[in-house]
Amino acid sequence: MNRNVITALFGLVAMLWTLGFIVIHPYSPSSTNDIYLIPEGYEGDIRVNYNVQGAPILLKEGKYDVIPVGIDGIFNTSKPEMEYGLVTDLYFYVNAAGERTPIDKLCVCVKGNGSSEIGSTVTRHTDLAITRTKCGEDFMAWGK
Template sequence: MNKNFTDKCEAALYSSIIFILIIISLMIPEFMNYGISWASIIEVIPIFIIALLGSLFYGIPVSLLSEKLTKNLYNTRFLIAGFIHMFFGFLTILVIKGFGLFAVGTSLLFFLCDEWLKREKGVITKKIIVQNGSGLLALVVLIGYLSCNLVEYLKFKSREYYLIPEGYVGKVTVLYNVEKAPELQKIKDYKVIKVNDEGYALTSLSEPRGEIDNKYYYVDKKGKRTEIDYSCIHDSRSGGHDVYDFIEFKITDFGCGETFIVNGKIKSPNIKHSLSVEEILQREGLE
């Protein structure tokens, strides 16, 4: 087997081991508070396997490409090679999103391990590493910053714009996948959901997934909107009923704050009776 390829397999193994040791070190505070859990230790095994496979089947080809592209360079080879490794790690964010941050980290570790093995063979010198170290550090900071921002940008977010009758206090239920629901309207990037006086709404949308980035408004009879503070909203639950998914949340006009957000107990005297999912289905003829 090609010696260079064997060395890169070693680099893949070493970088995966170092990566797992870093993960375990981050778990030390948890171990100190709750004791060492075998379940937690076992959880790192698939992470190690994924990191190793990623380094073998993705990292090594990238490393070979890097060597080909930088073979005629000398003073800047270390810096440019490091950039190539991290750049290809960065690209994985487009596919695996948040997990791509781990790919960026393992790509850097793989590169450093590979360079260390070369150093032992006299291919590079400490002087070159020192000269390029500051540049590589800047690249790490830059790509780390871009990676975090790209992950945030690629997150799937639930953007729903709730229009709720003014003064309504109580549980709100939204039924999804309802074909006969009113035609969908949008306000910028938000999908409008109009809640009726009885505290429920029908929509043809599928149940939202991902991070919640909703807006909630009271609407009076003249159409004037007043935004509802998030501290007055409690996300209760979601579920399914045959072909219809649903979510429920609660609104209060009294006792808003962290306590209400967590427990959802409405203490307002203005609370209104709300229908159950079964009652809504029956009323709308959806059973």
């Protein structure tokens, strides 16, 4: 076979493979889409535990999962897995009447995710911190 024919065939196969990948597996970024409802005045660490047997499921508000954080900063859910991707979460303080006050993103430090395993049960965690008094770029980035 002629070298030009081989090069052309190779180029055609590469182009078809790339086109097929784009059509079959389009890029679709995922996002976290959580609404955190935090007791009014709370300041400190928050942990959400996923895949906790007997814990409540997460309620939905549109495309968002609603996470009602307890006064101890913890919420357990039976939802097996958290969402990953672009962090699109919303944070609110909630008073006794259920009224929401938005929390500025500079008052939130998203610390990260982890997991633990007991027997064959894997519990996933997401951790963050909330402040009322130290809001700013440093708190958002480092939690301090």
